[in-house]
Amino acid sequence: MKKKSILILIAILCSAMIFGCSQSQNKDKEIINETPKEEISIIMSGPKAPPTFPLLRMMETNALGEHVKIDFKIWNSVEELLAMATGSEHGFLAVPVNTAAKLYNKGVDIKLTNVNTWGVMYLSTTDPKCNQWEDLRGKKLYIPFKSAPPDIVTQYLLKEHGLEVGKDIKIIYSTPSEIAQMVKAEEIEYAMNIEPFITASKIDNKKVRVIFDYMDEWKKIKGTEYDIPNAGIVINNKLLKENKELVTLFEEEYEKALIWTLKNPKESGELVEKYLGLNKDLIEKAIPTLGLNYKQSNDGKKDLNEYYETLLNFKADSIGGKTPNESFYYEK
Structure with a gap:
């Protein structure tokens, strides 16, 4: 009987310890959760x-x-x-x-x-006969951002296709929005631009089409593994x-x-x-x-x-x- 009472007492003490630990852990979690992060x-x-x-x-x-x-x-x-x-x-x-x-x-x-x-750089035209780089010879090409990547990459691609700026093709600089409006209004025929301005130039003018996606043209020269x-x-x-x-x-x-x-x-x-x-x-x-x-x-x-x-x-x-x-x- 005495042995049984001791076992019961031990069981109660163990339960109390476990419950106490559990409560302590829960309180610790509450403290952690309540601690605000520094702004x-x-x-x-x-x-x-x-x-x-x-x-x-x-x-x-x-x-x-x-x-x-x-x-x-x-x-x-x-x-x-x-x-x-x-x-x-x-x-x-x-x-x-x-x-x-x-x-x-x-x-x-x-x-x-x-x-x-x-990528996100494209060359568009309203000229139905323009399909190759060579078709740009003798034309005026509008480009945004002088001396910036759109200009540099365009000149690089032109050179790779045998066209010299100032001799075989004339470049005129403007802003992306102005170029988009001029293309849309058919005031210019050939333009390089970036998105979303290419999409803007195509709205309400079905004659506008992209002839060169610069990413595709880049891969043709550099290799398909390069973007x-x-x-x-x-x-x-x-x-x-x-x-x-x-x-x-x-x-x-x-x-x-x-x-x-x-x-x-x-x-x-x-x-x-x-x-x-x-x-x-x-x-x-x-x-x-x-x-x-x-x-x-x-x-x-x-x-x-x-x-x-x-x-x-x-x-x-x-x-x-x-x-x-x-x-x-x-x-x-």
Whole structure:
């Protein structure tokens, strides 16, 4: 009987210990869950262009968490971009990949984390007889952004097809929106442009057609394994050193947001109109040809190096005089 009482007492004590531990663990969990994360403030910025679109989705869904306060800014000029890139307070900045290289080579403390926009350059015409590069001989070709990648890549492709600028073909520079309007109104016949302005020029004018997708033309010359990297995301190294986990989370969520953008063109168009003021119907139509595809910069090194070498040979200052070294590329 005495032995039985001792066993019962031991059982009660064990139960009390287990229950007590359980309560203690639950209280610990409550304390952990109740402990608020320290609020982090970051700046995300980009142009009114495809690489910015996934950022809008991330803001709408609080993809980085409630404790991350995002200040979103649009950059409209090279001057604004340079000011943001050289300021240590900016967090994630969407830029052309040649600009990223130029900034890095000029001593700005940044890394390229991903490439998200590829190709997105096209040559269109309203001339039904123009189908080959040779058909451009003796013509006037309108191009946006003098000395920028659209200009450099166009001149590279023209040269590869035996056409010399200034002798065999005349180039006239304008803005993407002005070119789109002139093509649409049939004021000009031959134009190189980027999306979504190519789509804009085709709306209400069935004569406008794309004759050269620069990605296809690039592959014919460079090889099918090479793509044209257009734009990506850069971060300052200060942020990376102080909050590597946030950078890792950003990359994961940006890729998800990019995939969502492609799968939901209507909703994406509405977001772009809300934040950037671009026409939602135009964006919805253009989504399939915006060249959006996520690739971490370290994985896109082969494409980037080939692209940088081409730009370097045509206009060295477009990437800061040299191809970036290994420290330019972000690794998880």
